[in-house]
Amino acid sequence: MSCDYGKIGKHFMSSVFALVDCNNFYVSCERVFNPKLVGRPVIVLSNNDGCAVARSNEAKALGIKMAVPVFQIKDLIKHNKVQVYSSNYALYGDMSQRVMQTLTQFTPDLEIYSIDEAFLDLAGCKRINLTEYGRNIKTTVEKWTGIPVSVGIAGTKTLAKIANHLAKKSKKANGVLDLTTAKYMDQALAAVAVGEVWGVGRKYAGFLKANGIDNALQLRDADDNFIKKKMGIVGLRLxxxxxxxxCYPIEQSPPRRKSVTVSRTFKKAIASLDELLEAVAAYVSTGAEKLRQENSVAGVLIVYVMTNRFKDDYYYNSVTLKLPVQTNDTSELIGYAREGLRGIYKKGGQYKKTGILLHDLGPETLVQANFFDTVDRNRSKKLMQAVDAINCEMGSGAIKYGAVGVGRNQSWKTAFNQRSRSYTTHWDHLLEVT
Ligand SMILES: [Mg+2]
Incomplete structure (x- = not known):
């Protein structure tokens, strides 16, 4: 069975999630510091390969597609005076931090899902008008950071994603849509193509369409056995x-490609830097392993810490590290993560959560050599392959880095230990890493 139905019953009755997503994030970041760009077509290019990775609405209206190589649209750029920017991850990381910090005002339970998206657990807010609350989130983020956002609210994370998608598209919604009531649900689901549904992916979108399932409504009403047979447990959860x-509480999500996040809420708050360093090293190990499984490398690493929101001295901070060379080497990433954490750690804080986010992913094969690169990439690759092979054979964590620590009762593990440890081999726990 896909989920524990006892738990589902509880979630079904009580869960409310908001997905807050920054609009055209990189472009919006550029606009904050260069207001002349407002109202004009703007694109931001990827790190190495010169593709458009962010587009303003005006650029989208010109027909510029996501990930299009810039040389293919040279004429279009010239004729329409499209403003072209290289990506500036230091800036985007900093703006992301400001947005996330602002969002912590609205819930104690926040999951940073990507550089420009966060899920907010609003289960405690059910008695208030959720549309108004969403509107309040939107205006506050815009006022405090200059970044426009859309807010989708619903009873599950997948539906919150859909609500967000529609909030962006619909003039009437104007950036905020609450789908917690069933009134417009069928209409909303029918308006979303099956490939847009969270976790469906390109491979399954083609398969579903070939079987007459074109939109989210048809997918919702599809036959359980048919979906389970073709898409497994992940499909049933969907x-x-x-x-x-x-089926996906905060910190758990279906598998995905765009970025890798690993975070955990501690059962008991942690004050010691050493323990936080171990926790971060463990999360990085998991994240790097995930990258290697997909033959990807990351160019940006974000580390964040949060103390208990209900305490007076609430503290949230994050650091964005632009890596000199995209990598999936565990020891290298641990080194950066530890350095990053030391920079944001504030003594005396009672930390409730820490997490890492690997961003700017690219295929391993395209890593560009850097003249100043001091790492022997071939050697590192062979070592990682050996580590992964042993962990696959002997169970995850059979070989781990010293930085993760060796104690059995590490307090950062406490919350983690409530769940199965076989998260890389068990369907049910695969989703802890997203
Ligand atoms: Mg976005």
């Missing part, structure tokens, strides 16, 4: 989520 049955 159906449940579309039906309003929450």
């Amino acid at each position: 159906l449940n989520e579309l039906r309003g049955i929450s």
Whole structure:
């Protein structure tokens, strides 16, 4: 069975999630510091390969597609005076931090899902008008950071994603859509193409369409056995989520490609830097392993810490590290993460959560050599392959880095230990890493 139905019952009755997503994030960041760009077509290019990775609405209206190589649209750029920027991850990381910091005002339970998206657990806010609350989130973020956002609210994370998608598209919604009531649900789901549904991916989108399932509504009403046979447990969870049955609490999500995040809420707050360093090293190990499974490398690493939101001395901070060379080497990433954490750690804080986010992903094969690169990439690759092979054979964590620590009762593990440790081999726990 896909989920524990005892738990589902509880979630079904009580869960409310908001997905806050920054609009055209990189372009919006550029606009904050260069208001002349407002109202004009703007694109931001990827790190190495010269593709458009962010587009303003005006650029989208010109027909510039996501990830299009810039040389293919040279004439279009010239004729329409499209403003072209290289990506500036230091700036985007800093703006991301400001947005996330602002969002912590609205809930104690926040999951940073990507550089420009966060899920907010609003289960405690059910008695208030959620549309108004969403509107308040939107205006506050815009006022405090200059970044426009859209807010989708629903009973499951998958539906919140859909609500967000529609909030962006619909003039009437004007950036905020609450789908917690069933009134417009069918209409909303019918308006979303199946390939746009969170976790469906390109491979399954083609398969579903070939079987007459074109939109989210048809997917919701699809036959359980058929979906389970073709898409496994992940597919069944998807159906449940579309039906309003929450299968993904905060910090758990279906597998995905765009970035890798690993975070954990500690059962007991942690004050010691050493323990936080171990926790971060462990999360980086998991994240790097995930990258290697998909033959990807990351160019940006974000580390963040949060103390208990209900305490007076609430503290949230993050650091964005632009890596000199894209990598998936565990020891290299641990080194950066530790350095980053030391920079944001504030003594005396009672830390409730820490997490890492690997961003700017690219295929391993395209890593560009850097003249100043001091790492022997071939040697590192062979070592990682050996580590992964042993961990695959002997169980995850059979070989781990010293930085992760060796104690059995590390307090950062406490919350983690409530769940199965076989998260790389068990369907049910695969989703801890997203
Ligand atoms: Mg966005």
